[in-house]
Amino acid sequence: TKSFFKRNSPELLHKSWEIVVNEANFVRKCIGADSSQDDLWGKLICTNFKVSFITHDSLPQQCTHRLLGEHDIPLACVEQVVTVNDAKGKQKILGCNKKLKFNPTELILYCKDFRIARFRFDEAGPESAKKVCLAIAHYSHPADTQLLFGFEYVGTRFYSSSGNKVNGVDPGGGLQTPLFDCSSDWDREIKRTGASEWRVCSINEDYLVSPSLPEFFVVPSSLADQDLKQYACYFNSQRIPLWCWNHSNGSALVRMSSITEPQQQRKLDQRICSAIIKSHPLRSDVLKTDLDKILPNIQEIQTALVKLRQICVIDPFEESEEKWLSSMESSRWMEYVRAFLKHAVEVIYMLEGKQASVILQEEEDRDLSCVISSLVQVMCDPHCRSLAGFQGLVQKEWVMAGHRFLDRCNHLKKNDKEESPLFLLFLNCVWQLMEQYPAAFEFTEMYLIMLSDSMWVPVFSTFLFNCPRQRAEHSRDFALSKSISLGKDQSLRFPPVWDWSQQFSLKDQALFNNPLYVGKSAPCVHNGTVPTTCSQANWTC
Structure with missing residues (x-):
């Protein structure tokens, strides 16, 4: 056994960017809840990327991950570190700088992915056990964005010491997924949806107008750049209205933040609505829905997830099925999933049944609007149910539109009040649609699971930042601190999660493809029946 611990070391991504911080030998990983019969013996290791457990035994895996082993947990996935001393009857939750007196x-x-990992130190040295616990607690609470492992990974892997790019990535993972970081991607989306009266706007180049908007986005052709610059100061975070998608009948889906100057409210509403009306071939009305008034807020959604996690991970099957189901209902998670799906269908009715353009309004237009705009497109547009189309949708409506992934995932564990699982909620809504229309989606449940799990692998640009500007600024600062010459890029090129070859082989990626997929033969995928009437309280002109 001693020779095993001397001989076996963790599989590091590379010694120059993943380092072993601390380790403990003769550790037992608890597998069964009631008995130690199935427990595994091995070495517990903490690196600057993951918690790794090396054992003699291994279990068959459906997918082999290229960045993580069978018993590995990325540090970003660790929600809480709890240490226990049986003899003293003590228990302590460890944070970044907390001391351990026993x-x-x-x-x-x-873990944030609903896993619980238990390790026993009965045979391990007490000091090594304490050190590895403290290391896990410390490295799972990075003090700054640039201490997230992705910076070290990208800075070393993709750039040589001279600063030349040494290993490019295929941003679409072979699927030609648009990243919407250039005007040509937006041009193609305009042509694909037939939005002939809309144009690509570049007034936010170098993020001069709004810090959280992308450099390129789509606006009505009748709105001049000078007008947009003038209007920007009246919108929350200078987030002027953004085009999301066009229905085949010409109705447009638009999202915008709230107007901060009440005296300008009516004037701006009229100008924006007038421009959207001009972009419609039938000059149809524009309807607006205030998402903050009719949907749960981010704190309520986070509370629901916390309750759901407690129900799912604490021996749920010891209770009767009826009690477990009632506990699920009381968490309100499914109620919120239902609320978002229902409102997405109402928006579709306005776009399709009323042939009206719709504005989704939210205080800052970075959370609830991401979910609703994405669900509407998944339901109405067959392209968004293809693998490449779905990935482009997430890139457009979440990443480039400035969803706060860094804060909502709480990667730095600094502000629990900002944490909220909006993206997980969206994936849950998509899964509900997949269950109803299994042949309408090119991707599988496995794909949604792997996409969700990838949020906790702090390597991909998709989930590391709050907006494109933050990604550019932090990567530029990191490059300067490491003397990396960026050349034309002007920022480190983090791989998007869509480059699935970073995580899985082509054979494993085949599990993402739905063999029942029928392509565009299912034009509409609604959650239930589209209502013939909607509550007028939710809509204003």
Whole structure:
């Protein structure tokens, strides 16, 4: 056994960017809840990227991950680090700088992906057990964005010491997924949806107008750049109205933040609505829905997830099925999933049945609007149910539109009040649609799971930042600190999650493809029946 621990070391991504921080030998990983019969013995290791457990035994895996082993947990996925001392009857939750006054006999890691990992130190040295626990607690709470592992990974892997790019990535993972970071991607989307009266706007180049908008986005052709610059100061975070998508009948889906100057409210509403009306071939009305008034807020959604996690990970099957189902209902998670799906269908009715353009308004237009705009397009547009189309949709409506992934995922564990699982909620809504229309989607449940799990692998640009500007600024600062010459890029090129070859082989990626997929033969995928009437309280002209 001793020779095993001497001989076996963790599979590091590369010694120059993933380093072992601390380790403990003769550790037991608890597998069964009631018995130690199935427990595994091995070495527990903390690196600057993951918690790794190396054991003699291994279990068959459906997918082999290229960045993580069978028993690995990325540090970004660790929600809570709990140490236990059986003899003293003590338990302590460890944070970044907390001290541990007792030698732990057990370590429990509560993970954001609903896993619980338990390790026993009965045979391990007490000091090594304490050190590895403290290392996990410290490295799972990075003090700054640039301490996230993705910076070290990208800075070393994709650039040589001279600063030349040494290993490019295929941003679409072979699927030609548009990243919407250039005007040509937006041009293609305009042509694809037939939005002939809309144009690509570049007034936000170098983020001069709004810090959270992309450099390129789409606006009505009748609105001049000078007018847009003038209007920007009246919108929350200078987030002027953004085009999302066009229905085949000409109705447009638009999203915007709230207007901060009440005295300008009516004037701006009229100008924006007039421009959208001109972009419609039938000059149809424009309807507006205030998402903050009719949908749960980010704190309510986070509370629902916390309750759901407690129900799912604490021996749920010890209770009767009826009690477990009632607990699920009381978490309100499914109620919120239902609320978002229902409102997306109402928006579709306005676009399709009323042939009216719709404006989604939210205080800052970075959370609830991401979910609703995406669901509407998934339901109405067969292209968004293809693999490449769905990936482009997430890139357009979440990443480039400035969803706060860094804060909502709480990667730095600094502000729990900002944490909220909006993207997980969206994926859950998509799964509900897939269950109703299994042949309408090119991708599988496995794909949604892997996409969700990728949020906690702090390597991909998709989930690391709050907006494109933050990505550019932080990567530029990191490059300067490491003397990396960026050349034409002007920022580190983080791989998007859509470059699936970073995580899986082509054979494993085949599990993402739905063999029942029928392509565009299912034009509409609604959650239930589209209502013939909608609550007028939710809509204003």
